[in-house]
Amino acid sequence: MSGxxxxxxxxxxxxxxxxxxxxxxxxxxxxxxxxxxxDADIGLRNLDLxxxxxxxxxxxxxxxxxxxxxxxQALIRDKRxxxxxxxxxxxxxxxxxxxxxxxxxxxVELAESADFVLIDCPAGIEHGFRSAVAGATExxxxxxxxxxxxxxxxxxxxxxxxxxxxxxxxxxxxxxxMVKSGEMMSVEDVxxxxxxxxxxxxxxxxEVIDTTNRGxxxxxxxxxxxxxxYDKIARRLGGDxxxxxxxxxxxxxxRLKTLWKAx
Amino acid sequence: xxxxxxxxxxxSVPVRPLGxxxxxxxxxxxxxxxxxxxxxxxxxxxxxxxxxxxDADVGLRNLDIxxxxxxxxxFHLLDVLExxxxxxxxxxxxxxSExxxxxxxxxxxxxxxxxxxxMVALVETLRARFDYVLIDCPAGIEMGFKNAVAGAQHAIVVCTxxxxxxxxxxxxxxxxxxxxxxxxxxxxxxxxxxxxGKMLSVDDVNAILRLPLLGVxxxxxNVIVATNRGxxxxxxxxxxxxxxxxxxxAKIAGxxxxxxxxxxxxxxxxxxxGSLFGKRG
Numbered sequence: 001m002s003g004x005x006x007x008x009x010x011x012x013x014x015x016x017x018x019x020x021x022x023x024x025x026x027x028x029x030x031x032x033x034x035x036x037x038x039d040a041d042i043g044l045r046n047l048d049l050x051x052x053x054x055x056x057x058x059x060x061x062x063x064x065x066x067x068x069x070x071x072x073q074a075l076i077r078d079k080r081x082x083x084x085x086x087x088x089x090x091x092x093x094x095x096x097x098x099x100x101x102x103x104x105x106x107x108v109e110l111a112e113s114a115d116f117v118l119i120d121c122p123a124g125i126e127h128g129f130r131s132a133v134a135g136a137t138e139x140x141x142x143x144x145x146x147x148x149x150x151x152x153x154x155x156x157x158x159x160x161x162x163x164x165x166x167x168x169x170x171x172x173x174x175x176x177x178m179v180k181s182g183e184m185m186s187v188e189d190v191x192x193x194x195x196x197x198x199x200x201x202x203x204x205x206x207e208v209i210d211t212t213n214r215g216x217x218x219x220x221x222x223x224x225x226x227x228x229x230y231d232k233i234a235r236r237l238g239g240d241x242x243x244x245x246x247x248x249x250x251x252x253x254x255r256l257k258t259l260w261k262a263x
Numbered sequence: 264x265x266x267x268x269x270x271x272x273x274x275s276v277p278v279r280p281l282g283x284x285x286x287x288x289x290x291x292x293x294x295x296x297x298x299x300x301x302x303x304x305x306x307x308x309x310x311x312x313x314x315x316x317x318d319a320d321v322g323l324r325n326l327d328i329x330x331x332x333x334x335x336x337x338f339h340l341l342d343v344l345e346x347x348x349x350x351x352x353x354x355x356x357x358x359x360s361e362x363x364x365x366x367x368x369x370x371x372x373x374x375x376x377x378x379x380x381x382m383v384a385l386v387e388t389l390r391a392r393f394d395y396v397l398i399d400c401p402a403g404i405e406m407g408f409k410n411a412v413a414g415a416q417h418a419i420v421v422c423t424x425x426x427x428x429x430x431x432x433x434x435x436x437x438x439x440x441x442x443x444x445x446x447x448x449x450x451x452x453x454x455x456x457x458x459x460g461k462m463l464s465v466d467d468v469n470a471i472l473r474l475p476l477l478g479v480x481x482x483x484x485n486v487i488v489a490t491n492r493g494x495x496x497x498x499x500x501x502x503x504x505x506x507x508x509x510x511x512x513a514k515i516a517g518x519x520x521x522x523x524x525x526x527x528x529x530x531x532x533x534x535x536x537g538s539l540f541g542k543r544g
Contacts, residue, residue: 011323013292013402018427043404044290044434046427091434095405123292123402125322126374147491148297148325155323155370175484183488206453210461213426 003034003111006118006237007136009160011152013123015144016172019208021120022050023226024140026217027234029084033115036075037086038107040132041122042097045089051078052215053086062090065102071109080220085114095127100134107135116237125155133160139167140199145174145185150193157194168199170233175204200233201244202226282313284386284396285515286415288439290431292402294423295450298486300399301329302497302505303419306512308363309498312394315354315364317386319411320401321377324368330357331493332365341369344381350388359498364393374407386414395515404438412438418445419477424452424463429471436472446477448511453482478511480504 008021021037029035039047042062048054059074064087071087078084087110090097110117121132133139139160143153153169160167171187178184187201205226211218219227232242287300300316308314318326321341327333335355338348343366350366357363366389369376389396398415401407412418418439422432436445449465456462465479483504489496497508514520 012325014294014423014428015292044431046291046430049426049430095403124374124405124407126403126405126407128403128405146487147328149293151325151328152323178484178487183484183491185491206456206461209425209453209456213461213463 002108003114004116004138005107005111005136006116006138006140007040007121007133007165008118008140008142009121009129009132009156010123010142010149011125011154011156012143012149015142015149016170016202016208017123017142018046018050018120019212020140020142020170020172020202021047021118022217023219023230024233024237025116025118026078026081026084026219027227027230028116028237029078029081030219030231031234031238032083033234033238034083034113035081035085035116035118036110036114037084038110038117038119039087039089040103040119040128042089042093042095042128043091044122045091047086047120048076048088049215050212051086051217053078054215057088060088060090061106062093062097064106065098071106080217095122095131098131100131103131104135125159129156129159133163133165136165139165140170141167141194141196142170142172143190143194144172145179145187145190147185150185150190154194157196167196169194169196170200170202171198172202173204174201198244199236200229202229202233203245279391281387281390282392282394282396283417284390284398284415285417285419286319286398286400286412287419287421288400288408288412288435289402289421289428290404290435291423291428294421294428295448295480295486296402296421297325297329297399298490298495299419299421299448299450299480300326300397302495302508303511303515304363304395304397305330305357305360305495305497306509307395307397307515308357308360309509310512310516311362312516313362313392314395314397315366315389315393317366317389317396317398318368319382319398319407321368321372321374321407322370323401324370326399327355327365327367328493329490330365330495332357332367333493336365336367339367339369340385341372341376344378344385350385374401374405374410377406377410379410379413382410383414404435408435408438412440416443418443419448420445420472420474421448421450422468422472423450424457424465424468426463429463429468432472436474445474447472447474448478448480449476450480451482452479477514478507480507 059069122128304316338353342348355365400411496505499505
């Protein structure tokens with residue numbers, strides 16, 4: 001049976017797609033799943049850095065597609081999790097080097113010998129987005145509780161709905177104290193606007209900056225609260241019913257509602 | 264020079280020098296391009312300059328939200344390029360500043376719909392009417408990036424002190440015209456994290472990028488609040504971040520100012536960066 005093909009996307013950049021891909025992937029691998037992470041951000045790759053494997057890249061996805069190497073030659077196995085692999089993006093090529101059909105063929109092939117293929121989508125909704133989505137049958141939409149991120153996520157949700165790709169949302173970088181004081185939208189607000197099912201709530205945590213710079217997924221350290229949160233997300237992806245960590249309180253939705261009425 | 268100036272001022276239609284078109288870019292998304300564009304533009308306008316902000320993020324516009332002008336947008340960039348609206352119809356005047364204008368992006372169109380030559384011509388037209396044309400570039404290096412850069416003569420590169428942001432910024436600098444000298448804004452610096460060795464310092468970032476430093480903006484939760492409210496911090500006299508944006512605007516306007524003093528020593532994460540950018544680091 002072939003594995004699940006999930007694209008991690010957001011519209012807006014910098015909301016945590018790559019961090020989510022790495023940590024959800026590592027959490028799944030930790031539970032014994034065979035996972036392949038695919039960096040679809042051709043020309044601006046970063047998944048290798050966050051995973052800490054940047055020095056071990058020999059071949060990339062464009063070379064695979066151009067037949068310069070075998071798919072398995074380009075895969076990098078993580079040293080910490082036996083069942084976690086990653087396929088790097090090309091850094092000095094353009095996103096147009098890969099067609100949607102070519103991307104889909106690679107993803108389908110990877111899924112034959114994996115339980116999960118997680119595709120890290122580039123920011124935006126241009127060609128790179130379309131090819132990253134082409135190989136997926138499910139999506140995780142990552143957003144932060146900010147008006148601009150939600151507006152972009154809404155655009156992406158619309159595009160995924162049009163392609164009939166089922167999706168769930170991870171609300172990232174939530175600051176509960178700001179939600180309480182009414183300065184940040186609550187997770188409920190976000191899900192209501194996107195009318196989408198919730199997959200996870202990840203609080204803002206400055207440890208992520210450090211672990212990202214060092215190329216160490218935060219799930220490696222079980223004492224970290226985010227490790228627990230990514231593990232819960234991994235379990236929900238696997239079909240378990242897991243209660244959400246309660247961080248939220250009602251917040252400022254008025255302005256957004258008027259915004260969406262217009263759009 | 265002087266003669267030319269006198270001639271110009273005697274003409275029936277006053278001829279003014281063309282404004283500067285500056286693209287605000289980063290490669291990586293979410294590092295603060297739009298916030299920077301809104302705040303630097305607001306601060307320039309507060310100095311009396313005539314400023315137009317162009318949202319080049321067709322399909323994912325946000326500059327209107329950050330300025331709090333979303334309900335006033337009637338026409339957008341593509342309407343102007345496709346001659347469905349005049350420039351005057353599409354320009355939205357800021358609520359707070361008489362001399363600040365927004366040209367919004369289309370929300371339901373694609374970046375590939377923008378004709379590069381028409382974009383260049385539009386920026387030229389705007390330069391004739393404004394002192395500064397600030398172009399808010401989309402994330403990435405695809406068509407939207409190319410169109411945003413096409414009409415500009417100068418770039419501000421926004422980078423956060425994170426390895427991935429530095430790598431993307433470095434890539435973008437390499438894609439800009441070689442005769443440009445882009446200036447750097449290091450955004451969302453947390454000095455206390457830098458001190459603990461858990462965040463790159465400004466020196467670390469610039470050891471890789473080697474760009475003239477235009478400014479350093481500290482990470483402040485108020486930015487999120489300001490963005491959600493659509494009120495740029497540049498106008499807030501009590502905000503440190505607002506003051507930093509006003510300093511950046513003064514430097515852009517040509518004032519000679521000392522370099523910002525937010526530069527704790529190098530952190531050691533640089534080792535990782537150095538190996539990444541071996542040739543230049």
